[in-house]
Amino acid sequence: MRKAKGRVRRPDGKRILITGNEACGEGAVQAGLRFYAGYPITPQNELTAYMSRRMLDVGGTFIQAESELAAISMVFGATVAGVRAMTSSSSPGISLKQEGISYLAACELPAVIVNIMRGGPGLGNIAPSQSDYFQATKGGGHGDYHMVVLAPASCQEMLDFTRELFDIADRYRGPVMVLGDGILGQMMEPVIVDRRSSIDVRRESQTTNDKRQTTKSWALTGCKGRKPNVIKSLRLKEGELEAFNEKLEKKYDLIRKREIRFEKYRTEGAKIIIVAYGTSSRIGRASVDRLRKYGIKAGLFRPISLWPFPYEALKKLDKGNTKFLTVEMSAGQMLEDVRLAIEDKSRVHFYGRTGGGIPSEEAIVREAISYKL
Amino acid sequence: MKKTLNEQIICAGFGGQGIMLMGKLLAEAGMREGYCVSWLPSYGAEVRGGTAHSMVHISDNAIASPTISLPTTCIVMNKPSLAKFTGKLRKRGLLIVNTSMVDRIPQKAGVKTLKFPLTDLAADMGNVKTANMIAVGVFTKAKKIFPLKNVLEELEKVLRLDESLIALNKKAIKLGYSLVN
Numbered sequence A: 001m002r003k004a005k006g007r008v009r010r011p012d013g014k015r016i017l018i019t020g021n022e023a024c025g026e027g028a029v030q031a032g033l034r035f036y037a038g039y040p041i042t043p044q045n046e047l048t049a050y051m052s053r054r055m056l057d058v059g060g061t062f063i064q065a066e067s068e069l070a071a072i073s074m075v076f077g078a079t080v081a082g083v084r085a086m087t088s089s090s091s092p093g094i095s096l097k098q099e100g101i102s103y104l105a106a107c108e109l110p111a112v113i114v115n116i117m118r119g120g121p122g123l124g125n126i127a128p129s130q131s132d133y134f135q136a137t138k139g140g141g142h143g144d145y146h147m148v149v150l151a152p153a154s155c156q157e158m159l160d161f162t163r164e165l166f167d168i169a170d171r172y173r174g175p176v177m178v179l180g181d182g183i184l185g186q187m188m189e190p191v192i193v194d195r196r197s198s199i200d201v202r203r204e205s206q207t208t209n210d211k212r213q214t215t216k217s218w219a220l221t222g223c224k225g226r227k228p229n230v231i232k233s234l235r236l237k238e239g240e241l242e243a244f245n246e247k248l249e250k251k252y253d254l255i256r257k258r259e260i261r262f263e264k265y266r267t268e269g270a271k272i273i274i275v276a277y278g279t280s281s282r283i284g285r286a287s288v289d290r291l292r293k294y295g296i297k298a299g300l301f302r303p304i305s306l307w308p309f310p311y312e313a314l315k316k317l318d319k320g321n322t323k324f325l326t327v328e329m330s331a332g333q334m335l336e337d338v339r340l341a342i343e344d345k346s347r348v349h350f351y352g353r354t355g356g357g358i359p360s361e362e363a364i365v366r367e368a369i370s371y372k373l
Numbered sequence B: 001m002k003k004t005l006n007e008q009i010i011c012a013g014f015g016g017q018g019i020m021l022m023g024k025l026l027a028e029a030g031m032r033e034g035y036c037v038s039w040l041p042s043y044g045a046e047v048r049g050g051t052a053h054s055m056v057h058i059s060d061n062a063i064a065s066p067t068i069s070l071p072t073t074c075i076v077m078n079k080p081s082l083a084k085f086t087g088k089l090r091k092r093g094l095l096i097v098n099t100s101m102v103d104r105i106p107q108k109a110g111v112k113t114l115k116f117p118l119t120d121l122a123a124d125m126g127n128v129k130t131a132n133m134i135a136v137g138v139f140t141k142a143k144k145i146f147p148l149k150n151v152l153e154e155l156e157k158v159l160r161l162d163e164s165l166i167a168l169n170k171k172a173i174k175l176g177y178s179l180v181n
Helices: A020-031 A045-057 A067-079 A091-096 A098-106 A133-137 A155-174 A182-186 A198-206 A241-260 A278-293 A311-316 A332-340 A361-372 B020-033 B077-089 B118-125 B128-143 B149-159 B163-177
Strands: A015-019 A033-037 A063-064 A085-090 A111-117 A149-151 A177-181 A188-191 A262-265 A272-275 A298-303 A305-307 A323-328 A348-352 B008-016 B036-043 B053-057 B075-078 B096-097 B112-116
Touching: A015 A020, A015 A298, A015 B020, A020 A045, A020 A155, A020 A177, A033 A045, A033 A091, A045 A063, A045 A182, A063 A067, A063 B112, A067 A085, A067 A091, A067 A098, A067 A111, A085 A091, A091 A098, A091 A111, A098 A177, A098 B128, A111 A155, A111 A182, A133 A177, A133 A305, A149 A155, A155 A177, A155 A188, A155 A241, A177 A182, A177 A278, A182 B036, A188 B020, A262 A278, A262 A311, A272 A361, A278 A298, A278 A323, A278 A361, A278 B096, A311 A332, A323 A332, A323 A361, A332 A348, A332 A361, A348 A361, B008 B020, B008 B077, B008 B128, B008 B149, B020 B036, B020 B053, B020 B128, B020 B149, B053 B077, B075 B077, B075 B128, B096 B128, B112 B128, B112 B163, B118 B128, B118 B163, B128 B149, B128 B163, B149 B163
Parallel strands: A033 A063, A033 A085, A085 A111, A111 A177, A149 A177, A272 A298, A272 A323, A323 A348, B008 B075, B075 B096, B096 B112
Antiparallel strands: A015 A188, A149 A305, A188 B036, A262 A298, B008 B053, B036 B053
């Protein structure tokens, strides 16, 4: 019997094998989620199924809504009352939720939306894809708004990011998104589930099972003994909407300063940098190792927050002649942000697969070598 | 220095043969041994009678894509799967075939083929559904990536069934293990 190499051996006790969808659901529960509404769609069904069980465990509310639109509207209703709320879907369903997301932004209501992307446009197929980047980061709904979008790349991050996004949503009072794909949702990986800290205890006390109690002073919880709170998205008075837009912009500027996240891998001295997020970044990382083995100085830049996008951090890696290879499971969407960061378009290349295709290490290596020459 | 382990297994067969479970059990047993593992089901409107497959990585290194284009092992439980996956097997790969459901097996140079009438053996044991567990036993012995003990103990976690069925499945795994020299 051979032994696993030491460096991957971790204390095994707490790791369990679960799907990314389930990990996402557990992260939400740990964050104090007490209201989930969703409508089934592949490849995120394990998440809805998980919630149907777990909401019962924790005394929360699970609703299988009659449609995606109903689900996001129910989330609106829960969050306006101060409860931590979430909905999830896959690409076609997320399109249906856009109206609700715009209203959440307009009413400054925190909510977590999970998109486990599949191939599009239209009903497309049920294979993994990254073709909703534009929709997620450039405003899928109408009006001047943004939402923080985090892109996990493992089942562990599905849990960790979801859990944290509830705090981010509350901190800035607005909708936020977990952007995964069919692979991240349906695959199983070892996940450390039980990481409860003192922060979690504080979280629990913030949102209790009793839906009438909340520490959110803005929430509509019944105004007996206090001034009524008003939450609305219609701002007809002259100048009223512009003033609100300016307020939102200030908030978004703050988010741009504080919430940028990214990861660099072997970028030191790199002549060619692969830029990829989510599932593609995993393959990108393996491709970097392979390229380095061939003596090619390659590195990986992985945006974790897709909005706000880490423009500055990416630009810092540009030594004037550095080449960039954007790898996506789309026809080239994040590519536009990479071009904005690098400015010199001639050094920004693209390799993508669509319709459920997954970039292979071999293809990425081949592309990288051809651009480097 | 020992060679780096990078085992890529495709389990394939009909929906209802326990293809997903088979993969999950292998992944659990590998995880217990300290390896990086991943498990990915096949998508599709795969119901009882349709084709299904699951992909399992067991590796020393972090797993890039959980998909598999060139497997190191194929566990083939029915005829359509044989045609679909075995052509892609790597050199020195392992092919485990359920001859109860596959009549002709194409010879591929450099591939180790283990042929057993898994469904018939399972039926003889009293439950045709345990064919997948016999295959797990065959794999465990043939590859020696993790000890038999891991599989038997993980089975209890993966299968939430009553004791008699757990015992039957364990028996099937042990039978598969004993089939390989």
